[in-house]
Amino acid sequence: MTVTIAIDGPAGSGKSSVSKEAARRLGYGYLDTGAAYRALAWHVLDLGADTDDQGRVLDAAEEFPYAISLDPDAYWVRVGDVDVTEAIREPRVTAAVSGVARVPAVRERVNELFRALVAASGRPGVVVEGRDITTVVAPDAPVRILLTAAPEVRAARRSAELHTHDAADVAAALHRRDAADSQVVDFLTAAPGVSVVDSTDLDFAQTVAAVLDVVAAGTQENHDGR
Numbered sequence: 001m002t003v004t005i006a007i008d009g010p011a012g013s014g015k016s017s018v019s020k021e022a023a024r025r026l027g028y029g030y031l032d033t034g035a036a037y038r039a040l041a042w043h044v045l046d047l048g049a050d051t052d053d054q055g056r057v058l059d060a061a062e063e064f065p066y067a068i069s070l071d072p073d074a075y076w077v078r079v080g081d082v083d084v085t086e087a088i089r090e091p092r093v094t095a096a097v098s099g100v101a102r103v104p105a106v107r108e109r110v111n112e113l114f115r116a117l118v119a120a121s122g123r124p125g126v127v128v129e130g131r132d133i134t135t136v137v138a139p140d141a142p143v144r145i146l147l148t149a150a151p152e153v154r155a156a157r158r159s160a161e162l163h164t165h166d167a168a169d170v171a172a173a174l175h176r177r178d179a180a181d182s183q184v185v186d187f188l189t190a191a192p193g194v195s196v197v198d199s200t201d202l203d204f205a206q207t208v209a210a211v212l213d214v215v216a217a218g219t220q221e222n223h224d225g226r
């Protein structure tokens with residue numbers, strides 16, 4: 001059985017880079033679930049359809065030739081033969097993704113994909129990061145973490161990543177997306193049994209260490225059968 005480490009959190013919490021590094025250190029796979037919603041939004045746009053048209057989005061999800069690498073050192077995302085690793089980060093995709101992610105039937109379809117990817121990973125464990133991993137995708141995972149950070153810190157981190165963009169615009173876009181996404185999944189409050197790691201005052205290395213502490217405690221507990 002593959003061990004699942006479930007990590008949820010909002011944009012700019014450091015979730016992706018921290019999850020990737022934790023996976024490396026554990027010798028586990030890394031699954032970025034947001035990439036599937038982004039790739040589906042890209043696919044719908046590529047088909048020339050409107051991402052607010054739920055019927056078209058669902059049709060696209062049914063015929064979705066999606067592939068993603070679970071190797072934390074070799075990350076790529078593909079739709080059919082097209083490498084969309086870079087394209088799914090474009091602002092037009094980011095702006096469209098909440099519309100795709102709010103369709104319940106799409107979420108069910110994508111969640112099946114995630115469980116299949118974890119089961120077929122060939123690794124002892126997979127760090128799975130997203131918004132509803134601790135609650136919906138893997139509620140029984142031995143380790144479940146909510147990675148948070150104060151909104152202003154998240155906005156500052158995101159604008160540092162996207163240095164070509166205006167900081168105020170980045171902050172406004174991030175808060176808009178948080179507001180839209182949190183109507184679908186509550187990723188700002190920890191569900192019962194979920195450990196909170198608040199990265200507001202932690203640097204990258206400290207955040208990774210805090211996450212690995214929770215993993216060690218969680219997997220140890222499971223070992224002891226407690």
Ligand code: DC
Binds near residue numbers: 133
């Ligand atoms: O983490 P991200 O920014 O790449 O996520 C892209 C979008 O997908 C985001 O707007 C929320 C959505 N998402 C989701 O609804 N559930 C997940 N498990 C992961 C992402």
